[in-house]
Amino acid sequence: MELITILSTIILIATISTFILSIGAYILYKVRSRREQRQILSPVVNTQAELVTVKEADEWEELRRKSGRPSLSRVQGEGVLNEREKPEPKPVIKVEKVKTEKSMSPRFVKYNPQEIENAVGELKWK
Amino acid sequence: MLNLNYSNYEIIIVNDGSTDDTKAIAESMVGYHKGTVSQIKISLINKVNGGKSTALNAGIKYSDAEFVLCMDGDSQLSPDSLRFAVRHFKDAKIGAVAGNVKVVNRKKLLTDLQALEYIEGLNMARSAQSYLRAVNIIPGPIGLFRKKAIVDAGYYSRDTFAEDADLTLKILAADWNIYYEPRAISFTEAPSKLQQLLKQRYRWTRGIIQSIRKHKKLLINPTISFRNTAILWSMFYEALIWPTMNIAAHLFFIIAALFFGFSSLIIFWWIGLAILDFISALYCIITEKEESRLLPYTIVYRMFFILVIDICKAMSTIEEFLGIRMTWGKLERTGV
Structure with missing residues (x-):
């Protein structure tokens, strides 16, 4: 019974950490992509295809x-x-x-x- | 590409405005080259950057072949892929054949988990859909098409961020069948960093929702095609319902443990999921003759990896419905 309690606590902490990590990583991704987007905005080049x-x-x-x-x-x-x-x-x-x-x-x-x-x-x- | 065990094919490279030395490298390859069976002609289309769909359409329109194989620049085909895939076109109703995508850059936690996901999550679903001859997404790294089916479907569109899902739905809507060939293998490079993975999944999720919305007539009206309605509902379930259920279940067990003292519930939930994943992964690894070392990853696969993916899917879905602007972005490739 004690083993189940210990394992449950580990899983619980790991799950909560995953939740926080996922949301944090997503927010970080959004911040970075917004910054990248600003950098990408460069003048359009009129190039031909060949x-x-x-x-x-x-x-x-x-x-x-x-x-x-x-x-x-x-x-x-x-x-x-x-x-x-x-x-x-x-x-x-x-x-x-x-x-x-x-x-x-x-x-x-x-x-x-x-x-x-x-x-x-x-x-x-x- | 020159190592394919197939005699009659040509290679068309489309350089979609690359800013690196792709153009020079590709130009040096133009001409006739010795293939495994015959001389293979390589042509190159250099065009201004217009997105993946325009690049694929340029190549498809240039080709005068009856069948065209579309693949990504970061993918490699197995020698027998074309041979195994093309034979399904004996059936005149088959409009396209979806291939089997495998992760090539393994030996890292994140890429190994994706390798397991491709085997267990994506390929197994495609095998099931193949029985109905209605695979719902022909993957970008390997899709063999009857050119007439692409023409009927109206080529790749630019109005979604999942052009492969959109074209697949259009081909199905044009009453063609789509088969899955597990022996037509394409090795692709999976994102090795979490940020890159989120970027990829963000685009996939929003692209798939855009495709579903584009074909919503089929979703709500089964009298047009019951098969296509079923396929669209399965996509809808996978893109929206399942991630919501998974996140809700996790939240339920966290709240039950933290506020109501039912801390042991979460361990039984995790054991249940891990056993189910272990069994399905074992089956897939045996049938696909995959690496058995991927099996232990089932312990963390559903509870942690899929949770990260599902949270990303949920956030992307919210953004899609809020109409937040998005761009293609660029995935980092290490060139494995």
Whole structure:
């Protein structure tokens, strides 16, 4: 019976300490995060997005030119993308530059407009 | 990623405006690399920082594959993860497969407790939900999706802080099934400091509540989809009811001991919880072939670790309902 009393006291003290520790740690976390938030507030940088990839095949380049699309390999994806984006109409992101190993070839043309609205700065593929 | 036992895949790295040397390192990796089975193409998207959801969406939209695997930058896949996960797509109704997340940075009290939590708390629940083909959260460190399911769901959204929970609910709402594959393993780095852990759980809790609120129509109307209503109620229970009950029970036993002299009640409460946790942890450790040294942690797991987490959940819930502004913050990574 005495053992139960001793154990109960230990558990009780440990539980109360955990309660206090948890609330204290939470308050400390909030204070710190508020301080960090103040430090993070820095001027917005208007940066572009870029795609870095390897060139795939020359015949795709040929087909791309014929179809007038940025890349044959992206035609399917682009179709799906357009369909998806119907409910929320958005501006098309310009493909400016695609860095490739051998040559420059634009591969990606679209981006989610909702994200552009929310993203920091203007988003473009270059 | 190059060590995956799978032949036909490509890697797309999305650099979401990193301020360190991520860009330079990632650029040096672009090209074709020798994988376990075949040549693997690595591409890179450098974009301005817009949050995790925009980064994932950029990668998903760039990919023209039928299936896409989304993972975090601090996670590592096991070699067979993709092979085990992708076979479930034979069933045309499966829209996504949730993987098994394991803590990689163990050997510390806090990370060991999280390892136990992932095994016992998260993965066991996902296994149960998998029977209904309705896993309620596809974890960020490993989620394999049928691209059409993501398209149907409307991609990752920016309006919640738990974009993975939100997308999962949207996929379920679009009438796709979600399976859990325990052999598709992703090793992730868990917070090793209490402050970092609280930061993570704060975001998870508020994000999950935001997702539940976003889909409240499904929560209150079981005629739309009974399965989805059940799933949302289980999330609601886990996010709100259970932490409240746990804190209330602890307070009850403290008050009973301090003011009414029933000091022995708390020890029986603790023994009961420890036995239940021990049994379920033992089962999970055996079935997942996990480290048996995690078993003794069950003694402090429910009574102390979960209490800390639940108090954080309760506080976060209050803040969410009060509409207090929040930001993503940044978790410290040690790069284990």
